[in-house]
Amino acid sequence: MYNDLNPILHSQLRLAIxxxxVKNKAMEFTEIRxxxxxxxxxxxVQIKKLEAAEYITVLKSFKNNYPxxxxxxxxxxxxxxxxxxxxLKKYLEP
Amino acid sequence: MEKENLNPKESLQIIQEMIQAEKLRFSENGFIYRFWGWLVSIAALAHFILLQLEMYDYHYYPWFLTIFGGIFTGFYYGRKKEKTSLPVSGKILSYTWITISFFIFGIAFFFPVRAGDLLLFIILSHIAVGTIVAGAIFKFKTLLIGGFICGAMAFVSLVVPREYGSLITIVAVVAADLIPGYQMKRMYNKENKI
Known part of the structure; x- marks a missing residue:
């Protein structure tokens, strides 16, 4: 049986983030970019959506006087x- | 390096393995680190006090506590294992610690005289390896640093008088077990909103 894929994750950029x-414990905004x-x-925008869904936490700080x-x-x-x-596996292995 | 072409099924398998490894990290509350940290610290402190009291016939008795610790750890992980299947990284960590325990208990309880002045070095260097592997698997810097401090203490044990070995052991387990253990607990509670 095919279920709907999670709409929050079913977006190329949000899924990539x-x-x-998952691969790296923590990443900087610039690294992800x-x-x-x-x-x-x-x-x-996509980070805000993921944060609102509580899928990620966003920590804002300063490094060498830069945000x-x-x-x-x-x-x-x-x-x-x-x-x-x-x-997704179910879709690939019917 | 030749680039490997994976089919979707293989790619998903790798992703699922990564997910399981992350779940292992999220499920670690640091209990076993705190447990061993306190157990070894208490045994080492008791050992040190008995030596200061010149009770040379019994000074090593507190270390028998670690046998109970080993049995308890076996039950603890045996119970946990029933609930979750371990990812590859978890299996590596599990086998690493089983092997380390085998060598530590073997040398400490069966060949302490043959090991002589190198006994503490052997024990602490093995703990350092396990702690560093765990730190790398959990991607946890405090554990990595603790492992390196424990390794450094192994070398320190070679140059300080033997009666201070227990104090060196305490420094090593505070760095490798207690500090990371409490930090893991804090992170776990925060993540699970406890």
Missing amino acids: ISLL AATNATAGNLS LTTLKLTQKGLLAFEEYVNE
């Missing part, structure tokens, strides 16, 4: 990603 955070090739504006945004995956985000991958 979560995938990167470089890895995804997204614009800063689009990335900020530093660090992203971390939450347990809720990890479980949502796991469910997404399991559902």
Whole structure:
């Protein structure tokens, strides 16, 4: 049986962000931007959506007097990603 | 390096393995680190006090506590294992600690005289390896630093008088077990909103 894929994760950029955070414990905004090739504006919007869903935490601090945004995956985000991958697997293995 | 082409099924398998590894990290509340940290600290302190009291016939008795610690750890993980299947990283960590325990208990309880002045070095260097591997798997810097401090204490044990070995052991387990253990607990409680 095919279930609907999680709409929060079923977006290329948001899925890429979560995938990167599963692989790396914490990542800076600039690192994610470089890895995804997204614009800063689009990335900020998608990060806010993931944060609102409590899939990630966003920590704002300073590094050498420059603002530093660090992203971390939450347990809720990890479980949502796991469910997404399991559902996707069903589509690939009918 | 040749780039490996994976089919979607293989890719998903790798992703699922990564997810399981992350779940292992999220499930770690640091209890076993705190447990061993306190157990070894108490045994080492008792050992030190008995030596200061010149009770040379019994000074090593507190270390028998670690046998109960080993049995308890076996039950603790045996019970946990029933609930979750371990990812590859978890299995690596599990086998690493089982092997380390085997060598530590073997040398400490069966060949302490043969090991002589190197006994503490052997024990602490093994603990350092396990702690560093755990730190790398959990991507936890405090544990990594603790492992390196424990390794450094192994070398320190070679140059200080033997009666201070217990104090060196306490420094090593505070860095490698107690501090990371309490930090893990704090992070776990925060994540699970306890």
